[in-house]
Amino acid sequence: MKKYIFSILLPLLFVFSKGYSQDKLIDRVVATVGSNIILQSDVDMQYAQALAQGATGDAEKHKCYLLQQLLTQKLLAQQAAIDSIEVSEAEVDDDLNRRMRYMTQQFGSKERLEKFLNRSVLQYKEEMRPNIAEQLKAQRMQQTIVQKINVTPQEVKRYFESLDKDSLPYFNTEVEIGEIVINPVLTKEEKEQFRTKAEGYRQQVLAGSDFGTVARLYSEDGSAPYGGDLGFATRESYVKEFSAMAFKLKKGEVSPVFETQYGFHFLQVLERRGEEVNVRHVLIKTKPTPTALARTKEKIDSVYNLVKTGKMTFSTAAALYSDNNETKFSGGMVMNQQSESRSTLIPVDALDKALFTSIDPLKPGEYSTPQQFTDPRTGDVGFRFNFLKTRIPPHAANLDQDFAKVQEAAQMDKVNRKLSEWFEMRRLNTYIHINDDFGTCDDLKIWTKNSELATK
Numbered sequence: 001m002k003k004y005i006f007s008i009l010l011p012l013l014f015v016f017s018k019g020y021s022q023d024k025l026i027d028r029v030v031a032t033v034g035s036n037i038i039l040q041s042d043v044d045m046q047y048a049q050a051l052a053q054g055a056t057g058d059a060e061k062h063k064c065y066l067l068q069q070l071l072t073q074k075l076l077a078q079q080a081a082i083d084s085i086e087v088s089e090a091e092v093d094d095d096l097n098r099r100m101r102y103m104t105q106q107f108g109s110k111e112r113l114e115k116f117l118n119r120s121v122l123q124y125k126e127e128m129r130p131n132i133a134e135q136l137k138a139q140r141m142q143q144t145i146v147q148k149i150n151v152t153p154q155e156v157k158r159y160f161e162s163l164d165k166d167s168l169p170y171f172n173t174e175v176e177i178g179e180i181v182i183n184p185v186l187t188k189e190e191k192e193q194f195r196t197k198a199e200g201y202r203q204q205v206l207a208g209s210d211f212g213t214v215a216r217l218y219s220e221d222g223s224a225p226y227g228g229d230l231g232f233a234t235r236e237s238y239v240k241e242f243s244a245m246a247f248k249l250k251k252g253e254v255s256p257v258f259e260t261q262y263g264f265h266f267l268q269v270l271e272r273r274g275e276e277v278n279v280r281h282v283l284i285k286t287k288p289t290p291t292a293l294a295r296t297k298e299k300i301d302s303v304y305n306l307v308k309t310g311k312m313t314f315s316t317a318a319a320l321y322s323d324n325n326e327t328k329f330s331g332g333m334v335m336n337q338q339s340e341s342r343s344t345l346i347p348v349d350a351l352d353k354a355l356f357t358s359i360d361p362l363k364p365g366e367y368s369t370p371q372q373f374t375d376p377r378t379g380d381v382g383f384r385f386n387f388l389k390t391r392i393p394p395h396a397a398n399l400d401q402d403f404a405k406v407q408e409a410a411q412m413d414k415v416n417r418k419l420s421e422w423f424e425m426r427r428l429n430t431y432i433h434i435n436d437d438f439g440t441c442d443d444l445k446i447w448t449k450n451s452e453l454a455t456k
Helices: 040-052 059-082 089-107 110-117 121-146 153-162 188-206 211-218 240-246 290-308 314-321 353-359 399-428 442-448
Strands: 029-033 036-039 174-182 229-233 258-260 263-273 276-284 371-374 381-392 432-434
Touching: 029 040, 029 059, 036 040, 036 059, 040 059, 059 121, 059 399, 059 432, 059 442, 089 110, 089 121, 089 229, 089 276, 110 121, 121 399, 153 399, 174 290, 174 314, 174 353, 188 211, 188 263, 188 276, 211 276, 229 263, 240 258, 240 263, 240 276, 290 314, 290 381, 353 371, 353 381, 432 442
Parallel strands: none
Antiparallel strands: 029 036, 029 432, 174 381, 229 276, 258 263, 263 276, 371 381
């Protein structure tokens, strides 16, 4: 199928602010879009980050591509301003925090990242804030342009018939699978050891230990490299128990230990800003004891027998007993996370090893026996058994078996054409100038065709 023409914005490409290294940059304007400018440092900084993430190949071609992304962002952001499209400070904070968590993981520690940036993480985040706000506005503008686009079945058929039949994609084996997951539930007595552990760390803080150091050393949350700092967030950003505690304390106060679905926490309020609060916390996750695992195995065996003997349908059992909220309300069926249309057909090579091993011996209509597993995303331990509904052998794309995928490709094609029309209209009515140094970039030539006459 045709791929997206417009990878308009780069949500995971981090823009380095000026002075990201010891080297001094002599800055200059390399492009003008309406009343906005793009600096050489903007392009170089994006390229530096791309290199840090392992990019290879021709440097000049890559910089041409990055400048095209920046031109696109400027056009969208300008229209967003005209249409009064805004993003909140909380949204910018969330995006910044996500990016910084990713970058910290890439560099291995906050200290290594700060050494590379030649500044503190807090300073860097403030320097990044205007650019991130512009990116988010541009993304929202793009979503507004295409949000009402749909394709009819007839349009899907016409799209498929327009494809070159000699180059249709070949799909690997695909399956439709269901799952029933039951997670261990600990008794109050079994949880006490984890509460006690969290309380011990809290007492260290109350006795004078630095909260951030305790969080970095002992917290089992992804915020640990940041000293437990979660940045500014609204009430809705957290589960209710965490939110209730975060918004009732005063600045500097340390909470008692409290429980959420993630385990036992204690937190400290760093700052309050209207309906947003900045806190840091320590999390100690609860882990299933052998006794809890045995109880869970007994429960899932019982549910499995109800389904296997026909006393209860798989979908009913999933709705009643499964602890996976992503599947229990869809009859237990697992969705293809890589599909825009949320199809239930999943390529077997996209399954994790444990799940593939579970369903590989099954015939359609059969169930695997209950097994203990570890969720690859969360690390949580539970028990599950699977249902194989459908297995589709490898085949060339066709409408009968692959309508959902063809529909998704047709939708993308229609979105691309809409975006092409939008950009062409804005380009022709916007003054755009690109420095001659980028004159060898073929993909950039269309940007300045007739556009420099726009304001003359």
